[in-house]
Amino acid sequence: MRVPMKWLKEFVDYKGSVEEFAEKLTMSGSSVETVEYVGRDIKNVVIGEVLEIKRHPHAEKLLVAKVDTKERVLQIITGAHNIKKGDKVAVALPGATIEGGKKIGVQNIKGMESEGMLCSAKELGLDDHGLPEDMKKGLLILPKDAPVGKDIKEYIELEDAVVEFELTPNRADCFSIVGIAREAAATFNVPLKVSFSTSGEIRQIDEIFGKVKVTVEAPDLCKRYIARIIEDVKIEPSPLWMQRRLQLCGIRPINNIVDITNYVMMELGQPLHAFDYDKLTDGSIIVRRGKKGEKLVTLDGQEREITEDTLVIADKKGPVALAGVMGGENTEVTEKTRTVLLESANFLGPNIRRTAKRLGIRTEASLRYEKGIDPNLAEIAAERACELIEKLGAGRVVKEYADVYPEVVRPRRLQLRVDKINALLGTDISKECMVGILRRLGMGVEDEDGKTFVIVPTFRADIAQQADIAEEIARIYGYDNLPSTLPGSIATCGVLSKRQKLEDEIKKTLSDLGFSEIYTYSFISPSAFDKLKVPFDHEVRNAVRLLNPLGEEHSVMRTTLLDGILQVVKFNLNQKQKRIRIFEVGKVFLPKELPLKELPREKKMIGLAVCEEKLDFYYLKGIVEAIFSKLKIDNPKFNPDRHFAFHPGRTASISVGGEIAGYIGEIHPDVMENYDMEDKRVYVAELDMELLLDKAATEVKYQPLPRFPAAERDMAIVVKESVAAGDIMEAIREIGGELLENVELFDIYRGEQIPRGCKSLAFSLTYRAKDRTLTDEEINDLHAKIIEGILERFDGRLRE
Structure with a gap:
């Protein structure tokens, strides 16, 4: 937001330096x-x-002009042909300096003396975009009432200081000269000279009889619409x-009507738009x-495609017109325009932002609508524009107007709680x-029933709670005036939850076992679901699709970690890595419907993967068992099972307490081929x-060391391969x-002595009693009972 200081001072009585102004406004x-200082060279x-x-007399293309400067009459030679007797012009006197630091003196041109120079707009640092064609190619012709002898910098405000602000999005009210003036008045505690006001009445009239009818079909996107003729x-x-003021704000002049709408927008922060009324069908305005x-060809000559969410x-x-963004070429105000419909409206910011972003158009109007504008400002801006139109003789304003609100x-009304604000700021500011x-x-500010209430004006939509009031007080009171204080409340120490600690322990265990943690998208x-061979009716395919993905490669939310893990394995193999042991802890996203x-x-x-020449299924199974051991989960079951991405016959489901906790296995060859x-x-x-x-067991239970000796027995039984x-x-x-302390499988044998389709399993059993030494008779009886039960239950036989 660019703010010319001379324009600003029309609304605030500030007499300090520009440097102090910039410093104090930044601090507040x-x-x-x-x-930026402009016009200093002139x-x-x-x-x-x-x-x-x-x-x-000696050059056909040159003219000799006698020019009265009040102090004296000068003879000046010029090559411009757009002047005539009686014109008021800008005269660079001998010894003058024009834009760019160029000095002007007395010259002899083709045998005649030239005492100075007549200036064009560009030689005064002006943008000639809004001037007539003859002035663009020639000299700047001033209005007939321009006072002879007056310094041109005072007449056109050529010299000024332009302060550029970097405003935060929540301060929509500051995107105007008046908004910054209001901030300056509060910061320096000086009077604010703003006389704009409204009648205070909300008229709710949608028609100017016989001239225009306003229909708002999308009231959720258009909060207010005022139309004036x-x-x-x-x-x-x-x-x-x-x-000049528009140029200093970064806006190019067009013509008087368009310039007035832009001038009011910069002054008050409310965008306006002028339609050629005669180009509107039946004088109708429909906001939909x-x-x-x-499609619509906009004022920049581009054909724009309109979608169903475009206002x-x-x-x-x-x-x-594209509401709040840019007008259409079909209703553009031109030199032939004789009647104008002036729009002063309030549109929903998020919708305007989406439209501007989709079309790649960023205008001064859309910039302000995006931030959010006070609907009550629409009437003030319309009145101000009409005032300027009549003041400049640009047209005659029809008294009646349409206003749909x-x-x-x-x-908004908020309670002022002095004690709470002081506690929050660490201050002792009086009420x-x-x-x-x-x-x-x-x-x-109002007092009522022993309480004090703040009446927040509608242009401050960012103030919604007590903390916002505290912030306003702090910044105007002065951040540098706030004392350094310790927090008044008791600070608490952040700690990890039990589940977070267990998760960290799992990660540490895997790292200790040589695994590297990875993060995937x-x-x-x-x-990915096709590459993993996921069945079409499987729940893993029920993935949430993103509305605005970065690309097809990242367009759905994952329902399994497998794709990311395999992508990392593939990347490492491509980098000639021979030892790959990785794990990832991450979330999958499972919709109900x-x-x-x-x-x-x-x-x-949690996903784990190994790819090493000497490592196999049983190595990874041991790693998984280490995780269960760390979590103190007893007796997890590994059962032969099937999984869409795993090799049949080399896959197991893992269950804990009767619930499936996951799957382990070798990746299916077809899936490996899909991932190259x-x-x-x-x-x-x-x-x-x-x-x-x-x-996981969260409690650790201790027991005394055994006082009595243990006895060990082995047994080997032959059972079918399926057992x-x-x-x-x-x-x-x-x-x-209770007498069986431990059992371990220590051998699996298949060979000539074992029938085909069978296997021999050898187990080591440890017996111990807590309160006595077991006798051989007790041990032998229990061991025989176990053998008998196992042989009967699994249709096996003892191996001889």
């Missing part, structure tokens, strides 16, 4: 980026009147002072959402001081981290009861 929350340029024009319009360049297939201003034939925005600061900021490609009606469940999983790793073997486990943490060793071990524990 309105950050100043730069200060010196000794005054207004002159052309008394006589004649051709140069200006007749007998005369399109011409705007006054030089207005053009766009329709599929509609447009339309007549009965179709769109005439469905839901009136009223000032009187707080009230004074709030009133300087344009807020009202939560968003994956839909093609699609399309989404509520947020998906975020389930934490068909010549490798990768072993992967994917476990439900939340279930493991739920089953799982884990099932036999569970049966042994069940039959052995």
